Amino acid sequence: MRIDVVSIFPAYLEALSLSLVGKAVEAGVISLAVHDLRDATHDRHRTVDDTPYGGGPGMVMSPEPWGESLDALRASGGEAAPVLVIPTPSGVRFDQAMADDWSAAGWLVFACGRYEGIDARVADHYRERSDWAGVLEVSIGDYVLAGGEAAALVMIEAVARLLPGVLGNEVSAREDSFAAGEMSRRVEGPIYTKPPTWRGLDVPDVLMSGHHGRIAQWRREQSEERTRRMRPDLG
Numbered sequence: 482m483r484i485d486v487v488s489i490f491p492a493y494l495e496a497l498s499l500s501l502v503g504k505a506v507e508a509g510v511i512s513l514a515v516h517d518l519r520d521a522t523h524d525r526h527r528t529v530d531d532t533p534y535g536g537g538p539g540m541v542m543s544p545e546p547w548g549e550s551l552d553a554l555r556a557s558g559g560e561a562a563p564v565l566v567i568p569t570p571s572g573v574r575f576d577q578a579m580a581d582d583w584s585a586a587g588w589l590v591f592a593c594g595r596y597e598g599i600d601a602r603v604a605d606h607y608r609e610r611s612d613w614a615g616v617l618e619v620s621i622g623d624y625v626l627a628g629g630e631a632a633a634l635v636m637i638e639a640v641a642r643l644l645p646g647v648l649g650n651e652v653s654a655r656e657d658s659f660a661a662g663e664m665s666r667r668v669e670g671p672i673y674t675k676p677p678t679w680r681g682l683d684v685p686d687v688l689m690s691g692h693h694g695r696i697a698q699w700r701r702e703q704s705e706e707r708t709r710r711m712r713p714d715l716g
């Protein structure tokens with residue numbers, strides 16, 4: 482899979498060289514590049530924003546550098562069209578099913594906005610372009626970040642761990658979509674490892690019993706109880 486990220490803070494994305502995503506890049510499962518939006522500016526101050534038409538607080542990212550940067554990216558690729566992902570708090574909510582869908586895409590381009598966001602014509606334009614596979618404006622949750630970079634990190638990690646050859650324990654595509662379905666119904670219960678007693682707290686006996694049937698039933702009950710308590714919106 483090819484992933485490009487465009488941002489005015491390319492250093493923000495350095496975390497992608499670590500851990501699971503970093504290993505996937507090293508292994509050649511993901512071809513990742515981060516691009517500085519300011520490279521597509523031509524004035525002395527490398528300006529990327531301007532005041533909003535109609536008034537209001539803050540600044541809006543100008544369409545020109547975005548158009549130039551995204552066109553250059555598109556031109557660097559072949560036949561297969563990229564999906565343009567624009568992280569924004571006003572987008573559709575990102576979830577496991579979306580990560581699952583995206584893991585089958587060949588090429589994702591993340592356009593990370595700052596300030597009040599990107600001029601709306603950028604999304605409109607790339608949605609009309611037949612050499613792009615679509616535009617998705619996506620939110621990672623109901624809170625406002627200072628920019629799309631942290632959201633892009635979240636989404637890229639969620640997608641990367643689903644790619645074949647990335648997780649140590651190979652998960653099948655069928656199990657992934659099962660996980661996406663499960664996740665919208667329930668959360669996992671508590672988990673334990675050694676030692677059996679820690680600071681006076683014991684691991685539940687049933688987990689030491691070796692009775693697979695009872696263990697499975699206990700885990701189901703714990704999952705249901707925790708879902709009621711932590712996520713009353715599910716199930």
Ligand code: ADE
Nearest residue numbers: 568569570620621626632
């Ligand atoms: N940019 C700012 N806030 C965001 C959010 N919650 N999700 C995605 N992108 C964002």
